[in-house]
Amino acid sequence: MSAKCRVEICFSPAEYALYQENFELVVVIDVLRATSAICTALEYGVERIKPVASVDEARDWMKKGFIAAAERNGEIVEGFELGNSPLAYIERAEEFLGKTIVLTTTNGTKAIDIAKDKHTVVIGALNNLDALTSWLIERQEDVLILASGWKDKFNLEDTICAGAIADVLIESGDFAADEDSTVASKFIYRSARDNMFAFLKASSHRRRLRKLNLNEDVKYCLTPNNLTTIPFLKDGYLVKLIDREIPIS
Amino acid sequence: MSAKCRVEICFSPAEYALYQENFELVVVIDVLRATSAICTALEYGVERIKPVASVDEARDWMKKGFIAAAERNGEIVEGFELGNSPLAYIERAEEFLGKTIVLTTTNGTKAIDIAKDKHTVVIGALNNLDALTSWLIERQEDVLILASGWKDKFNLEDTICAGAIADVLIESGDFAADEDSTVASKFIYRSARDNMFAFLKASSHRRRLRKLNLNEDVKYCLTPNNLTTIPFLKDGYLVKLIDREIPIS
Structure with missing residues (x-):
């Protein structure tokens, strides 16, 4: 039997510094x-x-004619007309x-x-859970989420x-x-999976987004498997993964 | 109604740096x-x-004639004859x-x-849960654990x-x-409370201590309310709290 x-x-x-050692494949999530x-x-x-870290950098790209999206604290940043609402895309x-x-964005692009x-x-x-986990299982490489x-x-x-x-991979x-x-x-996933929206009732960010009338966005983000795309980082850009495009590290 | x-x-x-702001009462735990x-x-x-941070410092105190205890990675450090086993005390x-x-110790004295x-x-x-929470509720001050x-x-x-x-305070x-x-x-506490020993089966430190034959220690540490002492830090020493000894900050 080979090692798992x-x-x-x-x-x-x-x-991140405490966990990253020995991993060459990282899955970034910001649900x-x-x-x-x-x-x-x-x-x-x-x-x-x-993905860029600062609002200033996003603004610079916008001046060069690119479409730029900026979110901070759940809201579209002033001077932009696009944030991180999936429904807007x-x-x-x-x-x-x-x-x-x-x-x-506040957290995701930093990660x-x-x-x-x-x-x-x-x-x-959650939207690409099945596609992502199938790909990870096929790949057989250590995974840091x-x-x-x-x-x-x-x-x-x-x-x-x-x-x-993690549950799908371990199973x-x-x-x-x-x-x-x-x-x-x-353990928390297994307790929450049958009604994630209710489980997250008390979570701090759901309260934050509810105040901003973003409940439809939250419901969309908590819907597993309505997408099959796996984005990956290639030369500083996130692009759609085409099967076996990434050589094993 | 006054604010909670x-x-x-x-x-x-x-x-700690992310959470500590605005708190003047900290409960340190290392079960x-x-x-x-x-x-x-x-x-x-x-x-x-x-409590001292380093083994060297503990050794210096021992040379001065003090009883010194040192634990690293679950074991008593070489040259010492006491670690952090509650049963030994x-x-x-x-x-x-x-x-x-x-x-x-590895973690507790650092915290x-x-x-x-x-x-x-x-x-x-867990050993002093009731005593500690009763005191905290009586005190009516913001608490960081x-x-x-x-x-x-x-x-x-x-x-x-x-x-x-937290559960007792919120309730x-x-x-x-x-x-x-x-x-x-x-949520995790409520799921675990009826059988903490079993719930922790998969935890990394229980596996570590099991290897060191410390299951009796683990069972003791997971027993709520077999003690009533609340230790507090006074001029660099942990001593038994005597009621109302600490003025409200």
């Missing part, structure tokens, strides 16, 4: 809403997404077809930036999604987990 | 085994405990009566050190204990929580 691959979960970018929006935009025809799919979009030196960085969400959290803190929705990914029989963060996430 | 006090949970010393041992030692007659209670003990500038630092464990974790990472046993403390009606870390810990 590892799958572990890091709760936020602040802890509410950056990575859900990235998966959606690429599935609905956006050619590529340039569906509504404007025709306009965005084949385009490059520059994106900065992508912190992982960018790894051999393989892919984007996860990096939750974007909220301003470097633990958050519940990313933990549920990370737990879902396949080919993966095992050592860290208590992974054990806890898997 | 806050109770929040920080999963490890690595995240396996430092804070369980501290509560036990003081309850069984040790006069005071000097019970067995040797007569010998230790009225004594000062210097203590350094105490990081919180030491707060107005009030008290020590929590700092889990020691494992080498700056999240761990399950501290999360369960932190969740237990009292006088406290509320905002952070997802608190919501998740409370």
